[in-house]
Amino acid sequence: MASTGTTAAAVPEVTLRSGNGKPMPMVGMGTASFPVVHEAVRDAVLAAIEVGFRHFDTAFLYGTEKPLGDAVAEALRRGLLRSREELFVTSKLWCSQTHADLVLPSLRETLENLQMEYVDLYLIHWPVCLRPAGGPPKFPNRKEDAVPLDVAGVWRAMEECQRLGLARAIGVSNFTTRHLDKVLAIAAVPPAVNQVELNPAWQQRTLRAYCADRGVHVAAYSPLGGQNWDGRGNAVLDSEVLAEIARARGKTVAQVALRWIHEQGVTCIVKSYNRERLKQNLEIFDWELTDDDRLKISHIPQRKVVEASGLFSQEGEFTSVDPAELNIVEE
Numbered sequence: 181m182a183s184t185g186t187t188a189a190a191v192p193e194v195t196l197r198s199g200n201g202k203p204m205p206m207v208g209m210g211t212a213s214f215p216v217v218h219e220a221v222r223d224a225v226l227a228a229i230e231v232g233f234r235h236f237d238t239a240f241l242y243g244t245e246k247p248l249g250d251a252v253a254e255a256l257r258r259g260l261l262r263s264r265e266e267l268f269v270t271s272k273l274w275c276s277q278t279h280a281d282l283v284l285p286s287l288r289e290t291l292e293n294l295q296m297e298y299v300d301l302y303l304i305h306w307p308v309c310l311r312p313a314g315g316p317p318k319f320p321n322r323k324e325d326a327v328p329l330d331v332a333g334v335w336r337a338m339e340e341c342q343r344l345g346l347a348r349a350i351g352v353s354n355f356t357t358r359h360l361d362k363v364l365a366i367a368a369v370p371p372a373v374n375q376v377e378l379n380p381a382w383q384q385r386t387l388r389a390y391c392a393d394r395g396v397h398v399a400a401y402s403p404l405g406g407q408n409w410d411g412r413g414n415a416v417l418d419s420e421v422l423a424e425i426a427r428a429r430g431k432t433v434a435q436v437a438l439r440w441i442h443e444q445g446v447t448c449i450v451k452s453y454n455r456e457r458l459k460q461n462l463e464i465f466d467w468e469l470t471d472d473d474r475l476k477i478s479h480i481p482q483r484k485v486v487e488a489s490g491l492f493s494q495e496g497e498f499t500s501v502d503p504a505e506l507n508i509v510e511e
C-alpha cells in the first residue's frame with residue numbers, strides 16, 4: 181500500500197495501481213440506507229463533509245446518487261469545499277446494466293444524478309447480469325431475468341469509461357478470486373479495487389492475499405457488520421471480544437473494528453448518518469491495536485452477513501455468487 185498524503189481530517193490515502201485520478205482516502209462514507217429519504221442522506225453527507233469525510237460511496241442501486249450530488253453542490257455553495265476535486269466519489273453499475281452496450285449510458289445517468297463530470301471510481305456491483313430493465317432495480321430477481329454475463333465485453337466498456345475520463349478508476353465489487361481470474365485474464369486495465377464484505381467477523385483472508393499479490397486494492401463494505409442485512413443481529417458491534425478490547429483501549433467497538441480493518445491495508449466504507457458517530461469513525465489513525473488484540477480478533481468466529489437474497493435464491497437462476505452458477509461467457 182502506498183500512502184501518499186492526508187485529507188482534511190488527516191485520513192491516510194492509497195494510490196490505486198491502475199487509476200489515473202487522485203489517491204483514495206482510506207475511510208469513506210457509505211450511503212446505502214433503505215428506505216432512502218432524500219433530505220436525510222443529503223444532510224448526513226453535509227455533516228460528513230463538515231467533520232472531514234472526503235470519500236463517498238454510492239451506487240445506482242441505492243438511489244442515493246441524487247442526494248449525494250445535492251449535498252456536494254450545497255457544500256460547494258456554502259464554501260465547505262473549494263472544488264469537487266477535493267472529493268473521492270465511487271458509484272456502481274447495477275446488475276441490469278452489466279451489458280457491454282449499457283455501461284457507458286449507465287455511467288452517464290449516474291453522472292447526471294450526481295451532477296458531476298466524472299466519478300473517481302466506477303465498480304461492477306456484482307458479477308451478475310440481469311435482463312435490462314428501465315427504472316429503479318426491482319427485487320427479488322426473477323429466474324427469467326437472469327442472462328449470461330459477458331465479462332470481457334463489460335470490462336472493455338468499463339475501460340472505455342476510464343479512457344474517456346468519465347471514471348478516473350474502474351473496479352469490481354463482490355468478486356471472488358475466481359471471478360477476478362476471469363477479469364484479469366482479459367483486462368488491459370486491471371481492476372483497481374475490489375469492494376467486498378469485510379470486517380473482524382468476516383475477514384476474507386484468502387481474497388486479501390490474492391488481491392495483494394495482484395495489486396488490486398481491497399475496500400471493506402459492512403465494516404461494522406452492516407445494517408442487520410440478514411436479520412440475525414450484528415456479529416461486529418455485538419462482539420464480546422471487540423468490546424473487551426475497546427474497554428482496554430478506551431475506544432468504541434466500532435473504532436476497534438475500523439482500526440483492525442485499516443491495519444490490514446484495507447479501505448473502510450462505513451455508513452453512519454449520525455454526526456457524532458461519523459466523527460468517531462474518522463478517529464482511528466493516531467493509535468493502534470496490540471499484538472494480543474490482533475490475536476484475539478483473529479479467533480473471532482466467521483459469519484457472512486450480506487447474502488444478497490434479492491439476487492440469489494433457491495427459486496431464482498442463481499442460488500449463490502459461485503461463478504460456476506453464474507453462467508459467465510468465456511471468450
Ligand SMILES: NC(=O)c1ccc[n+]([C@@H]2O[C@H](COP(=O)([O-])OP(=O)(O)OC[C@H]3O[C@@H](n4cnc5c(N)ncnc54)[C@H](OP(=O)(O)O)[C@@H]3O)[C@@H](O)[C@H]2O)c1
Pocket residue numbers: 209210211212213237238305353354375376400401402403404405406407417432434435449450451452453454457458460461486
Ligand atoms: N458493494 C456492495 O455490494 C455493498 C454492500 C453493502 C454495503 N455497501 C456499502 O458499504 C457501506 C457500509 O456498509 P453497511 O451500510 O452495510 O454497514 P456498516 O457501515 O457496517 O454499518 C452501518 C451501521 O452501523 C451504525 N454505525 C455507524 N457508525 C457507528 C459507530 N461509530 N458506532 C455504532 N454504530 C455505528 C450505523 O447506524 P447510524 O447511521 O445510526 O450511525 C449503521 O446502522 C454501505 O452504506 C454502502 O455504501 C456496499
